[in-house]
Amino acid sequence: MTERPTISAAAAAAPFRFQRSTIREMGEKLLGQSARRRSATIPTRLDLRASNVTVAYPNGHVALRDASLTLDGPTICGLLGVNGAGKSTLFKAIMGMVRPAAGEVRLGGHTVAEAQRLNWVAYVPQNEEVDWSFPVSVRDVVMMGRYGYMNGLRIPSAADRAAVEQGLRRVGMQGFVDRQIGQLSGGQKKRVFLARALAQDGRVILLDEPFGGVDVTTQEQIMALLRELRAEGRIILVSTHDLASVPEFCDQVALVKGTVIAAGPTETVFTPTQIARAFGASAAQQAAGQASVSLRPDGDGTTLVVAADGRVLGRLEPQGMPRQP
């Protein structure tokens, strides 16, 4: 924390920045790329509108039907639902990884493709999705957040380096730049990918299971960081199984079960009745003998969400109660 080179370096580089970008534009023209991917100013009001999105996979499986979700302005929204309910499909639709068969997603009025070009869409993957033995360092990973700003050859500029440095500092990982990513703890791994989203300056940040394999301290740090990001005007969308943490940091909740069955402020949507709708088994699933979920009151005023096999899936706490470790 002793050195703060970013600000001074950025200031020193400022007179050359114009020139650099001109060169970059020339390079992009030479490489046949449009002069795109410029960092845009945060619009006065960023919103996410998914309207009547239906997604069908080539094998015919309809993963999401007529799903609508509107997030008007900066927020932290928790996306809850059982596995296979369509959470990740909704994520994919927002990230442009699947093309909806019907309906559309708009981010700040832009189509997903436009938002991608503006580098608005940032993604923090689930720990299980990443190849941790891939030969990349912490710095390499965070730098990947800057690729959208670089020219076709992906040669980092001083601004890119500064953004990487700043992102790492914000998550407290500046001391680990040269580590191979597999040689980090679960929480550190999460923070590196958060730093990548920060370096990218994503406006809509999607996090998949951000608290998987993370200790309580890191969880608190991540939550604090997410609140900061919301305050900066970003939309944070979190897909999670960890019901207990939801009331603590989500101001909105969307329940997914084949479609968005309920969405809105946490106080109104994160209720035992609604959760039971999202996590309870349908008649068809019960016929197939699959596990259902029940809610049981616990001794000290909390409600447990319990699977049919007795596993406690989560704990619903009355507002204002301290969380038990």
Place this chain on the structure above:
Amino acid sequence: MIEELLLPFDYEYMRNAMLISGVIGAVCGLLSCFVALKGWSLLGDALSHAVVPGVALAWILGLPFALGAFASGMLAAWFMGFIRRNSRIREDAAIGIVFTAFFGAGLVLLTLFPSNIRLRTIVFGNVLGIAPGDAVQMLIVAAGVLLVMALRGRDLVLWAFDPTHARAIGLDTRLLQTLLLGCVAAVAVAAMVAVGAVLVIAMLVAPGATAYLLTDRFGRMMAGATALGGGSAFIGAYLSYFLDGSTGGVIVCLQALIFVIVLVFAPQHGLLAARRARQRASHPAGSIA
């Protein structure tokens, strides 16, 4: 003694063979990093077999054989992808069906239309007898792949590591995949000349796998694999003069030998290093001197 060791350099066919092998080996080594990290070994093997009918057809139609081979490889890759995307067949089964079908078709074509391309040459390679025209084709392929790597290498690394992020920042991941497939198919064609269709996959896997055991940086891995692939192919071709054995066989054996040595002795990811680490973990600090 020295004179004897320099003997292979006196013959033009040996000089050509060593140069061509070295260049192909280096390009294969570069691509082998992606093959190793994407888990494409089986796919690479399939591509190297699927080019055979293209070679036969190109000869029948009087086209450059690299062109036919490349088209045939890409068609096979497309078929595999198509089957996997649109049916419940798993990838390995799709690969197995498509590449054997292509290879079979190639054998039929080669026997129905007896040509001056001998089956033996395709299956086992014959770098010592390479025609000057073919050598030029190889060098063009190598240059093309190097150009793609220079322009799109970083995007390919990003895509190999995290396709979701690549997609989220608006990269055309389908294009990247096609590009890498194209490169693998192209060098498979080139390597077929050096070591034959059967052994191509060794050149496309071993250097990358070896370098992967030695470093945690992609840049170094690529540099190492390129040097290793190029060096071992060059030296293998050179040694085959004295051994009077199959050039392809010598190259691949040499690469396998280096891999085994590295697998055991690699400072961090080798078997011995892993054992040391286990011992350290099971004994409290200080109990071993």
